[in-house]
Amino acid sequence: MQKREPVIFQIGWNACINCGACVAVCPQGAGFISAFDTIAVNRPCDIACMMCEDICPVTTISHQHLSELNGKKEVIEWLQAQHTK
Amino acid sequence: MHKTHIPVFDIVVIGSGPAGATTARIAAQKGLKVLLVDKRQELGAPIQCSGAVSRHALEELGITPSEEFIHEDIYGFSIYNQQGDKTEIDYQRIKPDEYGKGEGKKPLGYVVDRRRFDRYLMAQAERAGTEVWLKTEGLGYQPLEDGTCEVHLRRFNQEITVKSKVLVGADGLQSQVGKWAGLRTHIKLSELASCLQFIVDKVETDGLLEIVTGHQWAPGGYAWVFPKGHGYAEIGLGVIRTMTDQNAQWYLDQFIQKSFFKERFKDCRILEIQGGGVPLAHPLKKQYADNLILVGDAARHVNPITGGGIHTALSGGRIAGTFLSSFLKNGKKPTAKNLKGYQDQWLEELGNKMWKLYDEKTNIFRTKDIARQDEQLYNTMSSYFSPDSEYKKI
Numbered sequence: 001m002q003k004r005e006p007v008i009f010q011i012g013w014n015a016c017i018n019c020g021a022c023v024a025v026c027p028q029g030a031g032f033i034s035a036f037d038t039i040a041v042n043r044p045c046d047i048a049c050m051m052c053e054d055i056c057p058v059t060t061i062s063h064q065h066l067s068e069l070n071g072k073k074e075v076i077e078w079l080q081a082q083h084t085k
Numbered sequence: 086m087h088k089t090h091i092p093v094f095d096i097v098v099i100g101s102g103p104a105g106a107t108t109a110r111i112a113a114q115k116g117l118k119v120l121l122v123d124k125r126q127e128l129g130a131p132i133q134c135s136g137a138v139s140r141h142a143l144e145e146l147g148i149t150p151s152e153e154f155i156h157e158d159i160y161g162f163s164i165y166n167q168q169g170d171k172t173e174i175d176y177q178r179i180k181p182d183e184y185g186k187g188e189g190k191k192p193l194g195y196v197v198d199r200r201r202f203d204r205y206l207m208a209q210a211e212r213a214g215t216e217v218w219l220k221t222e223g224l225g226y227q228p229l230e231d232g233t234c235e236v237h238l239r240r241f242n243q244e245i246t247v248k249s250k251v252l253v254g255a256d257g258l259q260s261q262v263g264k265w266a267g268l269r270t271h272i273k274l275s276e277l278a279s280c281l282q283f284i285v286d287k288v289e290t291d292g293l294l295e296i297v298t299g300h301q302w303a304p305g306g307y308a309w310v311f312p313k314g315h316g317y318a319e320i321g322l323g324v325i326r327t328m329t330d331q332n333a334q335w336y337l338d339q340f341i342q343k344s345f346f347k348e349r350f351k352d353c354r355i356l357e358i359q360g361g362g363v364p365l366a367h368p369l370k371k372q373y374a375d376n377l378i379l380v381g382d383a384a385r386h387v388n389p390i391t392g393g394g395i396h397t398a399l400s401g402g403r404i405a406g407t408f409l410s411s412f413l414k415n416g417k418k419p420t421a422k423n424l425k426g427y428q429d430q431w432l433e434e435l436g437n438k439m440w441k442l443y444d445e446k447t448n449i450f451r452t453k454d455i456a457r458q459d460e461q462l463y464n465t466m467s468s469y470f471s472p473d474s475e476y477k478k479i
Contacts, residue, residue: 017131017360019133019359019362020257021360024277055274057279057334057360058360059334
């Protein structure tokens with residue numbers, strides 16, 4: 001599979017129905033789950049398969065490419081620090 | 086906590102849904118020391134399920150149908166094709182002496198309230214002697230030299246380690262327990278239906294589970310209208326996202342506003358919104374590891390044609406609880422090799438049929454011609470629910 005650019009996911013909590021489908025389909029498994037049975041939002045996802053966005057019944061998951069964070073080094077470092085916590 | 090105070094159990098079950106609570110209850114009834122944990126504060130919630138279950142499934146497990154958890158009695162099915170033609174399978178007509186509302190007659194099944202139902206099943210497990218801890222999440226497990234394992238838990242923020250002979254992962258489709266053991270739990274996007282349902286007021290129902298097939302309404306899945314008690318209904322559907330660019334919400338809006346039911350639905354008022362991922366997949370090929378087995382959704386014990394998972398969870402729990410009690414009483418070491426017996430038993434009783442259903446489902450959706458595919462799904466659904474179906478019991 002082609003290597004894709006890492007992304008950061010956002011969840012629109014207003015529409016999220018807590019159905020857990022995004023977690024169920026996530027191939028990243030245990031390392032990528034938030035406490036609320038959604039995919040984690042604040043860590044870079046390296047594989048960017050987007051299956052979580054596809055499965056969402058209410059399309060409330062979106063993403064930004066890491067590069068779109070405008071090379072804001074401190075943002076990326078903060079995210080990675082969250083990741084390794 | 087000091088090592089000397091480590092609580093010791095025969096089995097620890099993670100996840101108190103129908104599969105976990107049933108495994109725990111059966112094992113406790115047969116004399117095992119059982120711990121059942123769940124991370125939630127309220128079982129069954131958030132609801133990710135339509136709640137349909139056959140009476141047979143409950144009876145088989147010794148569960149007395151009770152107003153505590155039943156929304157409505159069910160007497161049969163109506164299967165619709167895309168255009169709205171239907172096959173009605175009303176057991177009140179097919180077997181009027183057995184099924185119906187009158188004295189001495191019984192319903193065919195029920196729509197249950199998953200919050201109440203899951204709590205009821207947990208209460209039964211507890212009454213059978215299971216220790217139950219809510220607000221307790223599983224963090225990991227570690228097989229030990231002595232043949233048992235340590236299970237790491239967090240309960241109301243406190244980290245606790247317990248010892249157990251076997252850990253049962255009943256933690257649902259998003260199973261973490263299976264992942265701890267390196268089991269291949271990942272599901273393909275093409276085999277996970279994206280589902281959405283509304284509990285609604287002002288939609289009439291008649292004691293039947295209504296199933297609407299057709300690519301136009303629910304590509305890769307189907308739509309449903311189920312009675313929900315108190316005059317309410319449940320309108321929902323599941324779609325396979327690799328077969329369409331639109332999401333489940335879009336399809337549900339179409340179904341309500343544009344289908345042959347639009348007149349019937351025109352005054353509907355939404356009372357509750359629920360959703361979930363429903364696997365239309367084969368069971369996990371490996372449901373065991375050292376000191377560990379999986380049951381229910383975690384092992385993908387879900388009917389791949391209907392997406393129904395309560396009956397299969399209850400039966401899987403019965404098989405797991407029964408197997409583990411005789412297994413441990415015989416003093417067998419819970420190695421992966423020995424625990425394979427659980428899966429073999431499960432395959433023999435249930436799993437082989439589920440594999441066969443999976444093949445049928447795969448054949449239907451492999452058909453490129455959509456009209457032909459629709460026809461096959463309609464025919465399969467119609468025969469699946471008929472009285473002479475070979476799959477009646479799953």
